[in-house]
Amino acid sequence: MNKHFKKVLLCAGVAVGLCGCSGGMKDTLTLGCSNFSNSLDPSASPNSAWGTARYGIGEGLFRFDDTMNAQPYLCDTYEVNDEKTVWKFHIRDGVKFSNGKELTAAAVVASFEYLYEQERNYKGTNKPSQYLEYTDIAADDATNVVTIVTKRPYADLTKVLSHVNYIILDTESDMALAPVGTGPYKVVNNEVSVSMELERNEHYWNGEVPFEKLNIIYMEDSTIKSFALQAKDVDIVDSITTAHDLKMLRESEDFNVAETVSTRTAFSYINHDGVLGNDTLREAVLLAVDDETIAEVTLGGVYTAGCAVLPLTLDYGYNELIDKTPFNVELAKAKLDEAGIIDTDGDGIRELDGENISIDYISYVMKSLDVVAEAVAANLNDIGIDVKLRVLDSDTHWNMVANREFDLAINSWLTVPVGDPVGFLKNWYGKSDINYSGYQNNEYDILYEALLEEIDIMHQKTLIQRLQQILIDDSATMVNGYYESNLSSNAKIEGVTMPMSESFWITADIKPAEN
Known part of the structure; x- marks a missing residue:
């Protein structure tokens, strides 16, 4: 054992x-x-x-x-x-x-x-x-x-x-x-x-x-x-995320698995005041991450890949959104090369402003976030970006997020915790005290403020769809996938x-x- x-x-x-x-x-x-x-x-x-x-x-x-x-x-x-x-x-x-x-x-x-x-x-x-x-x-x-x-x-x-x-x-x-x-x-x-x-x-x-x-x-x-x-x-146990264990529990008469369609997104804050404030580098990072393989193979389908901060299960126009950074390693490398973000000394790591690019990535052990982070780190290594991954306890992780002591910080959050995503979308509002990424976009801020005052549901949906597209276009955050939650119990x-x-x-x- x-x-x-x-x-x-x-x-x-x-x-x-x-x-x-x-x-x-x-x-x-x-x-x-x-x-x-x-x-x-x-x-x-x-x-x-x-x-x-x-x-x-x-x-x-x-x-x-x-x-x-x-x-x-x-x-x-x-x-x-x-x-x-x-x-x-x-x-x-x-x-x-x-x-x-x-x-x-x-x-x-x-x-x-x-x-x-x-x-x-x-x-x-x-x-x-x-x-x-x-x-x-x-x-x-x-x-x-x-x-x-x-x-x-x-x-x-x-x-x-x-x-x-x-x-x-x-x-x-x-x-x-x-x-x-x-x-x-x-x-x-x-x-x-x-x-x-x-x-x-x-x-x-x-x-x-x-x-x-x-x-x-x-x-x-x-x-x-x-x-x-x-x-x-x-x-009872929570969050069985390994594919073979979940399959066994589902098929056994000795156990019950209670599952729910997810409204939860695994995403990584990107610190826009650090090295990833460079637009080309940030875009290349997102292009280099193979979300489909991570979700379907590495995690065995416990996650579903996607490009928006709100899951495709929610009625906020997901199918109308355009993914700016679908997985494309060669395009990621080409964009970096064109911008002069290259490896000049042959050590395998690209440089920006004369310094090796090293990304401080923090995670915690919950809902396979550590496994997702490891896979992301491997993807980024493939395009010549060094990643320093630290897997922390959840309290330490959140203290570091609040103090913005990271380049990438993975999280798993319910996107409609009060029945709508207004509070969740505040994460990227420029005037927000929870904008830990330091992201700024004037159009986003104007539309978000309009959303706060809007009580017509259809108008809310239109605004929310546009807010999502702005985040995609700006490579504002790294979306890792949408989680299906479960509790397993003795029959x-x-x-x-x-x-x-x-x-x-x-x-x-x-x-x-x-x-």
């Missing part, structure tokens, strides 16, 4: 042993998954909010259904004025946090205010203000209503509030290690970056919680996750689904299968 696999299973066994139970017992559910962040505080980083939602700790006012429409959750009714700037949300009666405190309108407002107060420390994209800017938020505990006055009109604020950024937590709890929410499980022990132990929320408002305990065991490697599931060390467990939003994995619907 692989030594690394033995080590991971040993860690899993230790984590489970601490709980006095095993993944196979019916009172305990065990999830093996990537470590999204060392913090569970949604204000700490984009990955923190995802973990806290996915582990069944926190819930929001609304939740996406399977068609990415928002459904009431902790809010049961709402109303909005004609201008769509004043929104009133009635908080569901009878809901308690897992520590027994009542969920009041004031508690909801406190959660929002904490999130926005801490935003200055937020590392990475997906900031709360990226999706929702408000001028006032107030609570009326007598009526249990929260009123939000927005800075601009929102076509559908309920979709925005379905994003995991806005899960409601008791701000007096330990937000980093053991935040208290209204979800089916509560944290009782958190061994950072190794494992976490949770227990049933005895105060849960939305039905019976089937398992007494929930164990989270952090695993990064896809094959190790598959082995752990087969060995019954875990009941003795039922109720496991992969939501299109990829948000809430552990729910009270997951329970032992009936015989």
Whole structure:
């Protein structure tokens, strides 16, 4: 057996042993998954909010259904004025946090205010203000209503509030290690970056919680996750990305694979203030990357290749877009040669302004991003460009992205996290505080500002299509492909689904299968 696999299973066994139970017992559910962040505080980083939602700790006012429409959750009714700037949300009666405190309108407002107060420390994209800017938020505990006055009109604020950024937590709890929410499980022990132990929320408002305990065991490697599931060390695993493991799990009667059509794009930020600010070099880099082979062969079809920042599964004019940089190694070399970006000393590396071209490329181990990055690096080496690839933990990666300490930085993001891509497209808006690539295009900025004010859906689509084409024409970012998300589980467990939003994995619907 692989030594690394033995080590991971040993860690899993230790984590489970601490709980006095095993993944196979019916009172305990065990999830093996990537470590999204060392913090569970949604204000700490984009990955923190995802973990806290996915582990069944926190819930929001609304939740996406399977068609990415928002459904009431902790809010049961709402109303909005004609201008769509004043929104009133009635908080569901009878809901308690897992520590027994009542969920009041004031508690909801406190959660929002904490999130926005801490935003200055937020590392990475997906900031709360990226999706929702408000001028006032107030609570009326007598009526249990929260009123939000927005800075601009929102076509559908309920979709925005379905994003995991806005899960409601008791701000007096330990937000980093053991935040208290209204979800089916509560944290009782958190061994950072190794494992976490949770227990049933005895105060849960939305039905019976089937398992007494929930164990989270952090695993990064896809094959190790598959082995752990087969060995019954875990009941559920996320993100099986190796083709042969996924095929086996799909075909076996002992396992179920829940998959969803992806709205997720793997893309790399390009630092336009560094060596890749050179237009010819940047274009040649994109021409040299064989996206089809990486997606279909290297990754076995877990990704689908494409040229736009928004996946072809979304209705934003993908088929009308023109790919400026389809795979063409010879054209890439010719463009570099013509621009005088050549290897003058015979060391195999091209030079720009008298210096060897060396690209600082950062990645992290999630959804096969490290494998994609390795393949990209090999493609660039083939045209005489040196690549320094570093595979980091996700928190370090995002700190470096936020500080723009990279030439290329690969990421995997949901493109319509609030039901539309407006917030995602802010990544390339010149006046944005999340424009980590330093990209500037006046036409893009003008159209993006028009998009922010547009509430007509058809007009929005026209603007979004044009914004995508501008990014393609400018070689503004490297699109690596579109991911199909999955959760795999033991067939003795039922109720496991992969939501299109990829948000809430552990729910009270997951329970032992009936015989």
